[in-house]
Amino acid sequence: MKQMIPKKDILKIVTISFYSLAAIEIIGEFLYSDFIISLSKPLLLPLILFIYWYNSEKPSKVYIVALLLNWSANVLFLSVVSDVIFVATILFMLSRFFIFLTIFEKLRNLNFVPILIGSIPFLFLFTYLINLIYEEVFGYALIINLLQSLFISFIGGFALGNFIMKNDEASKYLLAAALFFALNIFALGVKYYYLDLGFLKPVAMIFFIAGHFIFLRFMIISEREKIIV
Numbered sequence: 001m002k003q004m005i006p007k008k009d010i011l012k013i014v015t016i017s018f019y020s021l022a023a024i025e026i027i028g029e030f031l032y033s034d035f036i037i038s039l040s041k042p043l044l045l046p047l048i049l050f051i052y053w054y055n056s057e058k059p060s061k062v063y064i065v066a067l068l069l070n071w072s073a074n075v076l077f078l079s080v081v082s083d084v085i086f087v088a089t090i091l092f093m094l095s096r097f098f099i100f101l102t103i104f105e106k107l108r109n110l111n112f113v114p115i116l117i118g119s120i121p122f123l124f125l126f127t128y129l130i131n132l133i134y135e136e137v138f139g140y141a142l143i144i145n146l147l148q149s150l151f152i153s154f155i156g157g158f159a160l161g162n163f164i165m166k167n168d169e170a171s172k173y174l175l176a177a178a179l180f181f182a183l184n185i186f187a188l189g190v191k192y193y194y195l196d197l198g199f200l201k202p203v204a205m206i207f208f209i210a211g212h213f214i215f216l217r218f219m220i221i222s223e224r225e226k227i228i229v
Helices: 007-031 034-055 061-076 082-107 112-133 139-165 169-193 200-225
Strands: none
Touching: 007 034, 007 200, 034 061, 034 200, 061 082, 082 139, 082 169, 082 200, 112 139, 112 169, 139 169, 169 200
């Protein structure tokens, strides 16, 4: 009977695969290679989901929905059809909402005051973004950008508020993830509605990948510590 591969070795292989695909995806973004992007990008979040599922004793259904929504958005964003991209944008926004619900699930008893204080820097950042792009954004695009900004600001508020109150390992990961999620949205907003600089999309992808992997670390650590503030 063949010996089963140890769990730690499976996780190591999958984690190395994630890093490798992330590097390939970022290179593809810098090279503007649709072929490389279409091969690597759809695999990133499934690997995140696998690592989470394999590590978690009781996986969060809300977090899994967030990952599936984001994965669906990433696949649809590969299209050039405007209606498909519109659906992808909606799914991406919903994925951020479910990320917020995931955090709320963990930190639902966090006091309102640190959340409010923590939200202020993120609200300033996105107020500045909306001020930059409002002349170029119309109709549903403006509404989606406003909702995205609010969701990320709430995520940032919980993250910074939790960091202020606890300052433990999980809170540091959550704050770092929130910052990367915010920078991802900010970079994409500038890229598509204000200043079309070539490096902004790969940089946004770096923020996207870092945010998701760090948030994964938060989920794993918080479940081990069973964090309920």
